[in-house]
Amino acid sequence: MRLARGLAGPGLAALVLVFGACAPRGGGQDGGVRLRMWAMGREGEVVGELAREFEREHPGVRVEVQQIPWSAAHEKLLTAHVGGSLPDVGQLGNSWIAEFGALRALEPLDPMLAASGLDRDDYFGGIWDTNVLEGETLGLPWYVDTRLLFYRRDLLERAGVMRMPETWAEWRAALAAVQRRGGPGRYGVFLPTNEWMLPVVLGLQSGSPLLADGGTRGAFREPEFRRAFEFYLGLFREGLAPTLGIQEIANKYQELERGTFAMMVTGPWELGEFARRLPDSLQGAWATAPLPGPDGPGLSFAGGSSLVLFRGSRHPEAAWRLMEFLSRPEQQVRFWRLTGDLPARRAAWADPALGADPRTRAFGEQLQRTAPCPMVPEWEEIATRIWEQADRAIRGATPPDSALAELDRTVDRLLEKRRWLAARRVARGPSS
């Protein structure tokens, strides 16, 4: 209900309108079902359109989508869980499934899956696994996400880089060439210092398990992670990446346009954003490529979002129908067209449009080489600590060895309760 108000001051009319318009929760239509869904970022902006078609197929069901920014999503979801105000259907990054599973916030989907026609083999292997916790399927993969290089081909070619790098050494050389060509104030790649994806991916590429002993201790001091960490720090030390956090760049699309840097490491939603935000003159100049690894094409992150059914939903039947609807191959393709997010179902990839676009093809290629993050409930906090320590090392506030030692110490402390619970489970026997 829209209140077309100007910026005028308060008035009684406002009070009356407000009382009338705002019924607190539960104001459903007579007999109709009101489904609430939370979605993040661009997905949140767009899924409403798909939901309209769902509503047409299911008269009497209304879907209300609320968009939540990624930066606040984790907090908001947890707060809502504690406060008992979670929606019916939600979008969850698959690195959060373990956490919300431990909180018993998610309804297991196995019974509904058995009755439906959804086949797990139709989904990218590895992605499905990230949704299964202790034998229960807690999420339905919605779209897959992995990180790879987005770059401006014209700037690279101008610097003499004709072939995309496939190893770390080649990558460093390419970035150095771009930086030399650009001059002072110009860089090769934008790696926000307050994001954990890249150090973690580099660690995975290097063979580090990140957590040891069944996910109860940190493994950051081990040589595998160390190697990746050194490479990561080197990019900043050599001036190939600016020492900036994500919010210190006013608008990264403008900076890419201006040539402040030539590359970014980011995900599929940027396909849509680049198309929207970069000027027409540059639309032919940008492309994507898989990530380089230590000795050859490298792994990337097995990410993505899943659709989950929150326990305590008052309309689980209708909610599941919505999740099924969004998993239909046509809907997955339509979603991809609107956001650039890649379908989780292989059947959707059969659509010619997906195969034809070279930029999307790079994602398809990278998706063959992915690895997941450790599935522990504390992962979000551990990931935050990782980038915080990396940030300190980048800025020279701590030497790398101390940073990694401190990281291990902190992570060990964070996982203390997990160790205690595991020990308790062993002591009590398999029935606990």
Added chain:
Amino acid sequence: MSAGEAAGAARAAGDRRGPGAAPLALHAVLIAGAALTVAPILWMVSASLMSPGEANTAPPPLLPGRATLEHFRELFTHLDLARAFANSLLVSVLGTLCVLFTSSLAGYAFAKLPFPGREGLFRFLLTAMLVPAQVGMLPLFLMLKQLGLVNSYAGVLVPWLASVFGIFLVRQVALAIPQDLLDSARLDGAGEGRIYTSIVLPLLAPVLATLAVFVFMSSWNDFLWPLVVLSDERLYTLPVALASLMGEHVQDTELMMAGSVVTVLPVLLVFVVLQRWYIRGVMAGSVKG
């Protein structure tokens, strides 16, 4: 206070002799100070009228090349900021009424109606002013969760139902009510309720007006509590809606400035119109100690 002010004004009017440089320098400093103080607010308004991307250029422009209202349009149509505005209004008005009601009664009682343990109880309540609000916030959240009040208007209103500061302020003024006035009313046979509504309330009117403005402003600007309690965006108050907007649109400088304008301008207007009461409240709460 008024005598001093009057005397000061008279002197300022009469003291026009002396070197002309001093007053000039003084006013120059005062005006420069005023300019610096007001500059961020002016820029906020100016940037809200700029075209997208214009504010992110070097050197930063002071005025829009071509003023546009598109960001405001976007806020009120696509982003539904009007709803947040209405929510803030609802919560602030209701909260103010609640605090006025409870504080005027209690403030009068603590000043003029002796009951056993009154002074001790008042001193105990005062200790609440020392405890930072954040101490009780988490448990209060858990408590509201048990009561099912999370994510509702009622939940947001909970901190604004009663106020130790309000009681303190009202009591301060109520202490000055002549005792004979009340006693003779009692001897005339008036009940306590009648005495309160027909004698005390009119005398408390100025401090209640002040308290009203205070509470309205504070609840309008409150951020942490609504942030924690509200998860449904349709219930967001303005500050929370603005912070949420920031999450998605941090790169859209001009849009964010428009959002800030919508949040700040109403309070500024209320202040300009009602400054006498607000200022009186600030001074009353302090000078009398």
Added chain:
Amino acid sequence: MSGPLAGRQARAGLVFALPSVVLILVFFFGPVLWGLWLSLTDFDLYAIGDPSTVRFVGLGNYARALESGEFWNALRVTLLYAFVGAPISVAVSLAAALLVDSRLARWKPFFRAVYFAPVVTTLVAVAIVWRYLYQPQYGLVNAFLGRLGVPAVDWLGDPHWALPAILVLAVWKNFGYNLLIFVAGLQAVPRELHEAAALDGAGGWQRFRHVTLPALAPVSLFVSVTTLINYFQLFAEPYVMTQGGPLRSTTSLVLYMYEQGFRWWRLGFAASLAFLLFALILAATLVQLRLQARRGGGGARA
């Protein structure tokens, strides 16, 4: 006075005071006590899903806080901010009050209103504005400083400058409040004292030191204590502008508590942080009162 009238008044008094008292007890003191209990347990994310995993840890949370580098960092940030920022803020307010209230100044109500305007603005909204003002390439602050020949600074991105940058915002936002209080205090200084001092040959500065300042003592105390308490509770500015960074250089105690409590749901630990903050505020307030009492010789009013 005794008898039926007194009894009636007592009853009325209880009834009138009851709503406020009950509400404050239930919704303020109750949670505070609950928080105290929480601080003695390790209530966290696991406990929210399965309450049987809660453990009683006694003073364990407090010990962990005092051993934690992050706590000392938050404490350092808070103390720095409070003990540097509050005096600056008070000094600016006093200076501005002296100017505004000076005999030579005209249009006093106008200046008072202008200087007070930032106080009523919504903190989140102006924090957002200032965040853009501080932008290294496109912000007005660096542009303005550039005109004066000062090189550009990455205000919110440099660990050394982020806290001062937030401090400037806080001073800008709040100095008008204390200015009003000081103006009221200045106007209460009896004219005769100034005139007597002038007759004795005291110059402006001496009159300030020996007449104005002592007369302002109670007001100064009030302003200092309340400003300090306020600054100890720094939260919204770092939350909106820097998220506690860069390198946690703007993570105040309240922000740290919010992170631990509402981001990671370590409720037990967060509760202990809240009480540590409370103890800090109490200590600082008592110390300040004691110092002033010793100096002013009991001239302070509570």
